[in-house]
Amino acid sequence: MITFGNGRAIGYDDVGSGVPVLFLHGFPHSRSLWSPQLGALATPARTISMDLRGFGESARGEPGGVDGYADDAAALLDVLGIERAVIAGLSMGGYATFALWRRHRARVRALVLCDTKATADSEAAQGARVEMQALVKERGSMAVANQMITGMVGRTTREKNPELVDELHRMMSLAPVQGIVDALDALRTRPDSTPTLATIDVPTMIVVGDEDVLTPVKDARAMHLGIAGSRLEVIAGAGHVSNMERPGTFNHVLSEFLVSLTAQ
Ligand code: MLT
Numbered sequence: 001m002i003t004f005g006n007g008r009a010i011g012y013d014d015v016g017s018g019v020p021v022l023f024l025h026g027f028p029h030s031r032s033l034w035s036p037q038l039g040a041l042a043t044p045a046r047t048i049s050m051d052l053r054g055f056g057e058s059a060r061g062e063p064g065g066v067d068g069y070a071d072d073a074a075a076l077l078d079v080l081g082i083e084r085a086v087i088a089g090l091s092m093g094g095y096a097t098f099a100l101w102r103r104h105r106a107r108v109r110a111l112v113l114c115d116t117k118a119t120a121d122s123e124a125a126q127g128a129r130v131e132m133q134a135l136v137k138e139r140g141s142m143a144v145a146n147q148m149i150t151g152m153v154g155r156t157t158r159e160k161n162p163e164l165v166d167e168l169h170r171m172m173s174l175a176p177v178q179g180i181v182d183a184l185d186a187l188r189t190r191p192d193s194t195p196t197l198a199t200i201d202v203p204t205m206i207v208v209g210d211e212d213v214l215t216p217v218k219d220a221r222a223m224h225l226g227i228a229g230s231r232l233e234v235i236a237g238a239g240h241v242s243n244m245e246r247p248g249t250f251n252h253v254l255s256e257f258l259v260s261l262t263a264q
Helices: 065-079 092-107 123-139 141-152 155-160 162-173 177-189 217-226 247-262
Strands: 002-005 008-015 019-024 045-050 085-090 108-114 204-209 231-235
Touching (some): 002 065, 045 065, 092 177, 123 141, 155 162, 204 217, 217 231
16 A cells, blocks of 8 residues: 655555554565564554655655654554554664654554664675665666675575575565665664663564574674563574564564563
8 A cells, every 4th residue: 555654655554453563674675574474463463564765665755864764654653543553673674663762752652673783884884885875776676685685584594495585585676776775875874773772661572583694693682681671582593584584483472572562
């Protein structure tokens, strides 16, 4: 579906009813990353996925960094008449989730930080973002998908689930070039969210695949230590897109987390 929020088109899906959960995808994905979760949780939930600015069916608009992604998420909640939602962000979606917490915390019922980290880019990582911008401008999104696909999934998925690797590669190769360029700026310039961790006072679950090489378990543990009362779930046999690689386990821990919220 497409709606208008923050002055531009936003692509989204909205399935089920119950506690609202808004899912934010990583780089360079689209909302289809979350198809294994939509309508598939064991607890009643309104599962909503959205395309971040410049990806999928969402219009590009002004590049706004991770703050822009966060503002669009808040705008979508406005459009859907949702006051507070559980925000679940994977990797870049996690960086946007930290921004959403800083800018719109009244909209946050709880947080799910998936395969992401609090720290900013190192100098070397910033340089790699600039190099990737040159690559995508010269050779297109397929070249980015080719470069990223190996790290995007875990060893187990590469060995046992080539169909999923193909699906993910296809998703990434369809990402619009300009959306990728803008996102690389957003990634390169994102602030260090480490100081944000101590400000988080809503229920928080951190999920990470034990084979994630892009945002490894040690980054998840650092967030877990920094967020008082948070819960850490390490998913065996999953890499960076743990929700796609181990959807059964991921949906189970997410459902349990949602149940724990309603019990509070
Ligand atoms: C992502 O999956 O969103 C990216 O790998 C994040 C990053 O490169 O920092």
